[in-house]
Amino acid sequence: MKLIALLILVSCFKVTATVHAQSISIFVKQEPIEKVFEKIQKQSRYSFFYDENILCRTGKVTLSLKNKSLTEVLDKVFKDQPLVYEVIDQTILVKPKEKGIIEQISDFLKKQTVTGTVTDENNQALAGATVTVKGTGVHTGTNSEGKFTLHNVTDNAVLLVTYIGYITQEVSVKNAGKIILIKSESKLDEVQVIAYGTTTKRLNTGSVAKISAKEIESQPVSNLLATMIGRVPGADVIQNNGVPGSTFSIQIRGRNSLAQGSEPLFIIDGVPFAPNNNNIAVQNSVSNGLSPFSSINPNDIESIEVLKDADATAIYGSRGANGVVLISTKKGKSGATRFNVRHLQGYSDIAKKMNMLTTEQYLALREEAFRNDNITPSSAPGTEAYAPDLLLWDKNRYTDLRDLIMGQTASTMNSAVNLSGGDNRTQFLIGGSFNRESTVFTGDSRYKKGTINLNINHKALQDRLEIAFSTNYSLESNRLFNGNALYYSNLPPNLPQLYNADGDLNWSQDGASFYNPVAFTKKEFSSYRKNLISRMQVSYSLLNNLNIKTSFGYNDLNADERSYDPLSTQDPSGDDYEGFAQYSTNSFSSWIIEPQIDYSIKRQRGSLHFTLGASLQSTLNEVQSLKASGYSSDQLLKSLAAATILSNQFNSYAPYKYAAAFARINYNLDNKYLINLSGRRDGSSRFGSDNQWGNFYAIGAGWIFSNENFLSQKNSILSFGKLRTSYGITGNDQIGNYQYLDTWSTWRPYQRSTALYPSSLFNPNYGWEVNKKYEAALETAWLNERIFLNIAFFLNRSDNQLVQYILPSQTGHFSINRNFPALIENKGWESELTIKIFKNQNFQWETGFNITIPKNRLLRFENLQTSAYQSKYVIGESLNVMYGYRSLGVDPQIGVYEFQDTNGDGTINNFDYAVLGTLDPKFYGGWSNTLKYKGFSISAFFQFKKQTGTTILNEIYSNSQSFPGMMFNQPSAVMARWKNPGDITTVQKVSATTSSEAYRIANEYVLQSNAVLGDASFIRLKTLELSYNLPTLLSKKIAAGSCNLFIQGQNLLTITRYNGWDPETQGNILAVPPLRSLTLGIALHY
Incomplete structure (x- = not known):
């Protein structure tokens, strides 16, 4: 010791x-x-x-x-x-320093009650601002009138006043009577909507990309998803068709599933959109499907937030595996009542028309095809040599059928108004819009949409009770026609007159009958849709830091489709000459209830926020389709009673139940160290009874290193720096309903009874696909936030894949839906760069650039070579791998395609399949520039994508009945075909018959080979806007607070080496490419 x-x-x-x-x-x-x-x-x-x-x-x-x-x-x-x-x-x-007893008594006597009001620069009260006594844990919040009260505050204390989106103020208690906060111009402090709450880009630990209302309004589009193209890193958005109301596809950070849905979850004002992004069309039309998002008016949208990593999406559990898209509508703001009017009108057309053969070129090709087949053309119907175009029809006649069917100029008109305002207790916004578009097709094809948007927010009981209500209602009508019109627009250019002398459709000449492509444009298809999205949220503050709330959401979408095939649109000589009609309905109804508790703790150096909630959802999808046939007169075609036969084409009743509990903990220490923990337990009716529940979680962390002492005081170059990372597990229940059950299919009648056979086996263990997500990112701002640079790396692995597993025939069942130990990986890099190149009082120039470099691979698939998927997937390659025959080009001597005998057995078959490449983009992104000079502004946005796609050869060989040399016109690319021995070309010789060797090779091998692959990369001027703000004096002359005139263009220029119709829709000859449009508009604010 x-x-x-x-x-x-x-x-x-x-x-x-x-x-x-x-x-x-x-x-x-x-x-x-x-x-x-x-x-x-x-x-x-x-x-x-x-x-x-x-x-x-x-x-x-x-x-x-x-x-x-x-x-x-x-x-x-x-x-x-x-x-x-x-x-x-x-x-x-x-x-x-410890104070003596006299000093302590003196300080106590000096303590006082401090009251004050917090407003913005326009004298509008800021409700929910945080007022803290600096150096202590004492804090309070402002009420709806911006007022606050603090007790026992010393007379020399300093108050810290914070509010999201505003610059933090330090104020002496002596000057606390009225505190004015200045709105932050920093992009880091912009409000970001996240799952069940809000944050800022500065404090967010997750990966969230935002599209603002300003970006949305700069684009003359009627579908909200079109505004996302090229603007969101990690989100590959494709417009599938240029027809109004048609569909879009979107993938966030790649494809995660072998066979199930890969679309993200869409939530509008807190309500899951019942149809999500699925095609809601039941029948076939020229649009190739209908998008549910066409019912949403883009001008009603305040922002779109795209949640990508586990930290941002895991709280949505099984629905967040493919990302989440949060759509927020515009809300009213306190202050003077505002009335806004916006009107635009414009025109659209197809930017690039397919160059087709002239009559002379076409007939020469037909004659050459018959020579290649060693057959003489014949005027006899029913034979392989039948050639009325060569023998019976006018060889000098020419009709550009594609231009006739879809060579029109479409018009568009959109008008929108809204009224908003309120006081510190009640805010409101009510608006409406009407949109009308014609199409590029001949005839009376058109699209119409009307919408109403209402938002009300009210506070009561000394601002402890808050009620928010929003509703959006839309009506749509889409008048189109049968989709086969585009296919038959490739008929011979010397087709006879399409109308006879009395004005009826012509079906034959000189005894030779033909399809009339105009007939398909008269086969009417109409779709009528109603969509209602409503939400009410009731919240109550038990304490300043304890809030309870419950939200109620409802979505109801009904689509009615009607198609008519009149007798006047059919060949009277045909076997099935009768009028018929088809009636279909597709309805989605969904309700959701989500109670939630929020609790926050603030101390001297940190803050802690807890969220606890539950989710109960029920969705019902009903589909019915009825065919009425046997009409003998077109006058009775729209009467069901006049039909001789009524048949049920399709009937589906699919309820979906979902329940979940979720929690989140967020901690912020010194605005330097951030951590976010979230978890969710889900139950879904889409899975087997033994596996209906799943647990999902995530952790996200951030370090704002620019706030460290060693950087914050010394570094004048770095304005902001944050490292963040996240890891979590999400699930995927975007599958069909009740696929785990026994299913039976009908077969041909036996002894007057319909036969049934088992098509799928019951599987109680049918369960969740599991998606593990990891991300690491660096976010920086430089030179007083003139430069923003963000770089992110992501790695997602999806396991427990849901597939249809083929069973041995001895079981008596064809297949069983089951989970399979296949592993899919998506990884890549995302980067964003924003630079304020120049900024002064009169002139500003800002540019932005984003790029995504994705990589998709199938890492594991047990026994792939013996499964039904052996010719579809390859271990180590993308799910979108092009796996097929390796083309060696056209044989110069005989003029047909030849292919590599990979296994050397002397036979070309699927055992010779090789990896030919992938259809995944190698990289994609966008580049924006905005220049402002006084009242003028010009902004341009370019979309770019590096990819391999299907070329014009895919269009040429896509249908076995219209191969080059047959009685169908062809793109001018066939002029480079093989003609003579020794020719070096990429297009084989033409053939007029289905029995030739050239036809066999093209039919069996070409579409499964790299012969149809090529560079489909492009740079597209997606949006161009030129606007001018009238001077205040001129605006006042028209009684407006402000007036903005603008010109907007869409898809004005495409730079590409792609040799087909369009590099986005690629080899789909039945899809109209995105249209080129130009609109003029005016926006008035009162």
């Missing part, structure tokens, strides 16, 4: 001796005390330890000391300061 005491005593002497031995020189004038600490620390081996909040009342230091001991220097530094120090080993502990 004595030895221990002696050692302690020696240590103390050693410490004291060391302290006194330090020789320090310091010269400072009116420096903050923390700067003085840094200077001392550099000259000694001692580090300072203190709470930053205790420095708020210290005075500045002036010293001039040379070669003094550490103790002497410290005594001078702490003289007349409210602090004391203590040296412990190599650490100097700084703590507040």
Whole structure:
């Protein structure tokens, strides 16, 4: 014991001796005390330890000391300061000076109650602002009128006032009566909507991309999804067809599933969109499907937030595997009532028309095809040599059928109005819009949409109770026609007159009948849709930091389709000459209830926020389709009673039940260290009884290193720097309903009864696909936020894949739907760069660039080579791998395609399949530029994508009945075909018959080979806008607060080497490419 005491005593002497031995020189004038600490620390081996909040009342230091001991220097530094120090080993502990009893009594008598009001620059109250006594944990929040009250505050205290999206203010209690916060111009402080809450880009630990209302309004589009193209890193958005109301596809960070849905979850104002992004069309039309998002008016949208990583999506559990898209509508704001009017009108057309053969070129090709087949053309119907185009029809006649069917100029008109305003307790917005578009097709094809949007927010009971209600209702009508019109627009260019002398459709000439492509444009298809999305949220603040709320959401979408095939559109000599009609309905109804508790704790250095909630959802999808046939007169075609036969084409009743509990914990320490934990337990009716529940979680962390002392005080170049990372597990229940059950299919009647056979086997273990997500990212801002640079790496692995597993025939069942140990990987890089190149009072120039480099691979698939998927997937390759025959080009001697005999067995079959490439994009992104000069503004956005796609050869060989040489016109690319021995070309010789070797090779091999693959990369001027804000004096002459005139263009220019119709829709000859449009508009604000 004595030895221990002696050692302690020696240590103390050693410490004291060391302290006194330090020789320090310091010269400072009116420096903050923390700067003085840094200077001392550099000259000694001692580090300072203190709470930053205790420095708020210290005075500045002036010293001039040379070669003094550490103790002497410290005594001078702490003289007349409210602090004391203590040296412990190599650490100097700084703590507040203890006050005497008289000082404590004096401070107590000086404490007071502080009241004040927090407003913005326009004198609008800021409800929910946080007011904290600096250096303490005492804080409160402002009410709906912006007022606050703090008790027992000393007269020399300083208040910190914070509000999301505004610059933090430090105010003395003596000046706390009215505090004005200035809106932050920093993009880092913009409000970001996240799952069940909001945050800012500065404090977010997840990966969230945002599209603002300004970006949406700059695009003359009627479908909301079109505004996302090229603007969201990690989101590959494709317009599938240029027809109004048609569909879009979207993948966020790649394809995660072998056979199930890969679309993200869409939520509108907190309500899951019942049809999500699925095609809601039941029947076939020229649009190739209908998008549910066409019912949403883009001008009603305030923002679109795309949640990508596990930290952002895991709280949505099984529905967040493919990402989440949060859509927020515009809300009313307190202040003067505002009335806004927006109107635009414009025109659209197909930017690039397919060059087809002239009559002379076509007939020469037909004659050459017959020579190649050693067959003489014949006028006898029913034979392979039948060639009325060569023998019976006018060889000098030419009709550009494609231009006739879809060569029109489409018009568009959109008008929108809204009224908004309110006071500190109640805010409202009500608006409406009407949109009308024609199409590029001949005839009376058109699209119409009307929408109503209402938002009301009200506070009561001393602002503790808040009720928010929103509803959006739309009516749509889409009048189109049968989709086969595009296919038959490739008929011979010397087709006879399409109308006879009395104005009826012509079907034959000189005894030779033909399809009339105009007939298909008269086969009417009409779709009528109603969509209602409503939500009410009731919240109550039990305490300043404890809030309970419940939201109720409802979505109802009904689509009615009617198609008519009149007798007048059919060949009277046909076997099935009768009129018929088809009636279909597709309805989605969904309700959701989500109770939620939010609790927050704020201390001197940190804040902790808890969220706890539950989700109960029910969705019903009903589909019915009825065919009425046997009509003898077109006058009765729209009467079901006049039909002789009614048949049920399709009937589906699919309820879906979903329940979940979720929690989230968010911690912020010193605005430097961020952590976010979330978890969810899901139950879904889409899975077997033994596996209906799943657990999902995520953790996200962030370090704002630019707020560290070693950077924040010294670095004038770096404005902001944050490292963040996340890891989590999400699930996927985007599958068909009740696929785990026994299913039976009908077969031909047996003994007057419909036969049934089993098509799928019951599987109670049918369960969740599992998606594990990892991300690491660096977010930075430079030169006072003139430059923003963000880089992210993501790695997602999806396991437990849901597939249809083929069973041995001995089981009596064809297949069973089951989970399979196949592993899919998606990884890649995302980067965003924004630069404010120039900014002064009159001129501003800002540019932005984003790029995504994705990589998709199938890492594992047990027994792939013996499964039904052996010719579809390859281990180590993308799910979109092009796996087929390797083309060796056209044989110069015989003029047909030849293919590599990979296994060397002398036969070309699927055992010779090889990896030919992938249809995944190699990279994609967008580039924007905005220039402003006084009242003028011009903005341009370019979309780009590097990819391999299907070329024009895919269009040429896509239908076995219209191969080159047959009685169908062809793209001018066939002019480069093989004609004579020795020709080197990429197009084989033409053939007029299905019995030729050239036909067999093309039919069996070409579409499964790399002969139809090529570069489909492109750069597209997606959006161009030129606008002018009228001077205030001119605006007032039309009684408006402001007036904006604008010209907007869409898809004005495409730079590509792609030799087909369009590099986005690629080889789909039945899809109209995205249209080129130009619109003029005006926006008035009163």
